[in-house]
Amino acid sequence: MSLLETTTTALLTLAIYSFLAGDNPFYKFAEHLLVGLTIGYTLVITLKSVIWPQAIIPMTRGEMPSLVPLLLGCLILLRLVPRWAGWSRISLALVVGGGAGVAIPAMLKARVLDQMAATANGVTSWAGWIILIGVLATLTYFVFTRAHRGAWGTSARIGRYFMMVFFGATFAYTVMSRVALLIGRLEFLMGDWLGILRS
Amino acid sequence: MGENLGEVFSQDYEGHPLATLPLGSRIHNYRDIALVISVADGSMPTYWVEYAQARYDVKIVAALTAVMVTSYIPYLESHQLTGIVAGLRGAAEYEQLLSAPGAGSRGMDAQSAIHALIAVLIVAGNVQAWRKRRSRIGGGGNQ
Incomplete structure (x- = not known):
């Protein structure tokens, strides 16, 4: 790291630790910077590695099925408009239903059945x-x-x-x-x- | 991912197709992976256990932060995890195993001193609480 990077990181570390002396503008600045950077970073990664290659690029090639997840994603954003918020339930139902379908068998095996088997088999x-x-x-x-x-x-x-x-x-x-x-x-x-x- | 990694991740972050990468051309699904080492500060090892180990019997090793260790010991006991590197102590142990002491072993000196200090503070706090209670009972109070 360069001296500028090291000094910036050190000052931000001290700004976070300054909370030990009570809430103050330095802590607030560092906290808001962390939250903002995290959201910005996640947004860019999602755009670059998911939405662009898996939705936009296929659409430019005429692969219209990739429009479906994009539309479902847009429906979730309709929660921000109270009049049309009900439409977001379609996407949420798909997410919850699909998620439960994938997760429940896996969790049941890994967290319950395998653990029960290990507990029972361990009595030796x-x-x-x-x-x-x-x-x-x-x-x-x-x-x-x-x-x-x-x-x-x-x-x-x-x-x-x-x-x-x-x-x-x-x-x-x-x-x-x-x-x-x-x-x-x-x-x-x-x-x-x-x-x-x-x- | 259990059937074909390329169907889920067709390219890397920089846009190179998976098949053109040295590893990507050799690894197609979990059957081609001998061991997964998950270095994590969140619940990622749980997902590896649930989706890769439970369904495809992939060996998983987790390098965890100390706060996560007690939640993962049951997985180690049941052999769902092949191994655990348990926080700073685990890092120090791993360094000792390799005969290459470094930041982990160095950190354990401070860690041990602070643990001893905390143990003393817990004992002192309990002794103080016991003395207070005793003096209250001795003074006739019952609250």
């Missing part, structure tokens, strides 16, 4: 038994149509302990993730920008 070891007990106990916790008393209540309480372990591990990993981001930024500020740190 102690760890597998612990996982099985944890899954069953956690499931009982989420049954709210039956009072959590007696054996059922004990199972639900064990499930809660399993969830607490999960939340604790997730919190620790979240801390690790945020600290890693901070380390990356400090390395950039003190190394690439100021040259105090050497790699």
Whole structure:
């Protein structure tokens, strides 16, 4: 990176961190710049890699079927006009219906059936038994149509302990993730920008 | 994509037809891919598991940010993921495995120190809360 790029990046980093001292115009500027750049970048990528090659170019070659997705996309934009907003439902229905058709079988297999099979097949070891007990106990916790008393209540309480372990591990990993981001930024500020740190 | 990559992505970002690229001419669908390595800070590895691994049995390895790790360990345990690089710690472990310590290993020094500090702060916070509660009970208060 050139000195100008490094300095600009460093100043924007400091502008974001200035939020630690409270909301201020520098933070707002950096935040708005990030949102604007992200939207602009996504728009250009979509235009260049999807709409242009997959809709406009085929149409110039006389392939009229490519007009259909373009029209459906335009129908979604009609939500912005209250009088014609109902037309957008056609596109949304297609997106939701098609999306559900593709996603549900895949999700059912990957997130439910394969996970159930792995849980059941894992009981050949102690760890597998612990996982099985944890899954069953956690499931009982989420049954709210039956009072959590007696054996059922004990199972639900064990499930809660399993969830607490999960939340604790997730919190620790979240801390690790945020600290890693901070380390990356400090390395950039003190190394690439100021040259105090050497790699 | 599972049947023919070229039908979904006919060209690269710069407009070169897929078949003219060195990789594009050899890889036609998931069967031609030995391993997918997904370096992600979002839910992309989930999509790889759901659409490539579950349907076409493609091997997936995910390099994740630490905050995502606990959500993906079940996939690792069930062998839906072949491997995980778990955040900065995973990066450091990978560097150690290659005997090439770098930014990951360097970052773990700071990471470990901050984790120790946070552990001390959690213990201190709990001790303080316990003392407060004890003094409240000792003072006769019950709120």
